[in-house]
Amino acid sequence: xHIKAVEALRAVHGTLPCNVKFLIEGEEEVGGASISKYxxxxxxxxxxxxxxxSDTSLYAxxxxxxxxxxRGLVYTEVEANGPSRDLHSGLYGGAAxxxxxxxxxxxxxxxxxEGRLRIPGIYDDVREPAPEEIASWKSLGFSExxxxxxxxxxxxxxxxxxxxxxxxVWSRPTMEVHGIAGGFTGAGAKTVIPAKATAKVSFRLxxxxxxxxxVDIFRKWVADNAPAGIRTEVRVLxxxxxxxxxxxxxAIGVAAKVFAEELGRPTVxxxxxxxxxxxxxxxxxLGIPTVLMGFGLxxxxxxxxxxxxxxxxxxxxxxxVARFLDEYGK
Numbered sequence: 520x521h522i523k524a525v526e527a528l529r530a531v532h533g534t535l536p537c538n539v540k541f542l543i544e545g546e547e548e549v550g551g552a553s554i555s556k557y558x559x560x561x562x563x564x565x566x567x568x569x570x571x572x573s574d575t576s577l578y579a580x581x582x583x584x585x586x587x588x589x590r591g592l593v594y595t596e597v598e599a600n601g602p603s604r605d606l607h608s609g610l611y612g613g614a615a616x617x618x619x620x621x622x623x624x625x626x627x628x629x630x631x632x633e634g635r636l637r638i639p640g641i642y643d644d645v646r647e648p649a650p651e652e653i654a655s656w657k658s659l660g661f662s663e664x665x666x667x668x669x670x671x672x673x674x675x676x677x678x679x680x681x682x683x684x685x686x687x688v689w690s691r692p693t694m695e696v697h698g699i700a701g702g703f704t705g706a707g708a709k710t711v712i713p714a715k716a717t718a719k720v721s722f723r724l725x726x727x728x729x730x731x732x733x734v735d736i737f738r739k740w741v742a743d744n745a746p747a748g749i750r751t752e753v754r755v756l757x758x759x760x761x762x763x764x765x766x767x768x769x770a771i772g773v774a775a776k777v778f779a780e781e782l783g784r785p786t787v788x789x790x791x792x793x794x795x796x797x798x799x800x801x802x803x804x805l806g807i808p809t810v811l812m813g814f815g816l817x818x819x820x821x822x823x824x825x826x827x828x829x830x831x832x833x834x835x836x837x838x839x840v841a842r843f844l845d846e847y848g849k
Contacts, residue, residue, distance in 0.1 A: 520573055520814070520836035527841050536848025540567060544797075550594070550757035551796050558800045569770040570801045571843070573836060575813030578659060578787050580829075583778035583839075585771060586811035588689065588790030589798055591724035591761035593733050596754045597741060599625065599716045605702075606712040616748030618716040619701045624746050626718060629694055634678040636694055640736045646726040648690045656685045659787060670817055689790035692733075693723045723792060730758035759796035764808045770847060774810045777842040781835065793821075812839065 521541070528535055542565065544554040558565060575586040601616035631637055648656075663684055667676055678687040687693075701716025703709040722733055738753045745751045764771065766788055775786040791811075798809045814836040820826045 520833060520840055521571065523837045524840035524844060527837065528844060536845045539844065540565065542797075547796070552757070554797060555800050558797070559804050562804055565805055567805065567807055569768075569807055569847075570798070570805075570809040571840070572795060572798060572809050572811055573813050573840070574795050575791055575793075575811045576815035576817060576819065577813070577832075578789055578817075580816055581782060581784070583775075583782040583784065583786040584813070585766075585774055585778065585786055585788055586791045586813065587764045587766050587771070587788050588726070589762050589795055589811070590689075590692075590790075590792050591728065591730060591759050591799070592721060592794040592796070593724065593730050593737075593758045594719070594721040594756045595734070595737070596756060597622065597626075597718045597720050598752045598754070599701075599718075599745070600714065600750045600752075601748055602712060602714050605714050608710040608712050611712055615712050616746065618713045618749065619699070621746040621749035622699065622701070622716040622718055625741065625744055625749070625751070626696055626720070628744050629740075633680050636692065638694075638736060638740045641692060641722075641733065644727045644729065644732070645692060648686070653686070655788065656683070656689075659685075659789070661685055688792035690725055692725055692728060693792075694720065695723075696720055723794065725761045726763050728761060730760055734758065757796075759794055759799050761794075762799045762802055762809075764811070768808050770808065770810050773847045774812055774843055777846050778812065778839055781839045781842060810843070812843065814839075 525535065525539060542554070542558075544551065546553055576584070578584045599618045599622040601618035601621060602611070606615050629636060629638060636642070661684065663676065666684060667673065676684060678684075678693075679691065682691060697719040699716060699718045702713030703711050722737070724730060724733060734753075734755055741751050741753055775788075779786045795811075798811070801807050801809055814829075814832040815821070816829055816832070819828060
């Protein structure tokens with residue numbers, strides 16, 4: 520969309536209304552380590568007034584939407600070790616520690632039955648959204664039932680019961696287990712007591728939480744809560760802080776204006792529960808805000824089978840990005 524918007528502006532005007540630099544990478548889903556190092560090492564080359572990223576979604580189809588907040592991310596591997604080798608469950612069962620069961624037992628302690636994190640200190644630095652922001656979220660007409668049936672597809676929602684769903688996914692820290700490996704998982708039966716098990720565990724962070732502090736808190740909690748006979752190790756695969764964009768920044772005002780004009784209704788401001796680490800890198804190393812002007816839809820099934828993108832929104836994106844560059848250039 521960005522490339523086609525620039526192509527269109529050059530075709531119409533022969534030049535661009537502002538200077539544009541493209542920064543393109545393909546490693547975000549594996550941590551984005553290369554581009555993070557590149558931004559830190561090339562601050563002069565990348566100097567700019569504002570960044571534009573289209574990796575977010577519309578609140579609903581046809582609703583112009585700017586995202587002004589992203590959660591951060593700490594992604595870890597937690598390894599549990601029990602006996603020195605896999606053991607026969609008939610000869611040693613009842614006496615030898617089981618690494619898979621020990622890891623499950625450990626992770627189950629991290630949340631209470633209602634989804635609150637039970638890791639001491641994890642909520643200490645969480646910044647609450649301003650009352651005005653909460654009020655604006657309530658005005659969006661969010662349907663919990665539609666969210667459950669059309670997007671989540673389970674029998675019920677979980678999480679902190681004293682928080683709205685939008686608060687839970689936009690402004691609260693979370694912990695998720697993405698997968699567990701260990702023991703025997705092939706066809707047939709093999710009666711082993713696993714010696715080692717590994718879990719992929721991540722935390723989504725919110726404003727004012729320090730990823731390094733969260734890692735320290737989690738490491739201590741894992742060490743303090745490991746079951747008897749289980750040795751643990753926590754490895755950090757990637758981390759990035761949460762980011763908030765000032766909605767009063769001039770570029771945000773321009774983006775809201777052209778978005779509303781393109782789609783014919785007022786622009787709404789939301790947060791996203793996801794993480795885009797490069798936005799934090801731009802703020803930290805270049806000192807610039809990022810306009811998060813995305814054109815996805817809530818039912819695009821991100822990270823799922825049959826992930827999609829509506830083709831009409833691709834063309835809307837080209838037109839809107841072109842209008843943004845044109846207006847911002849003035």
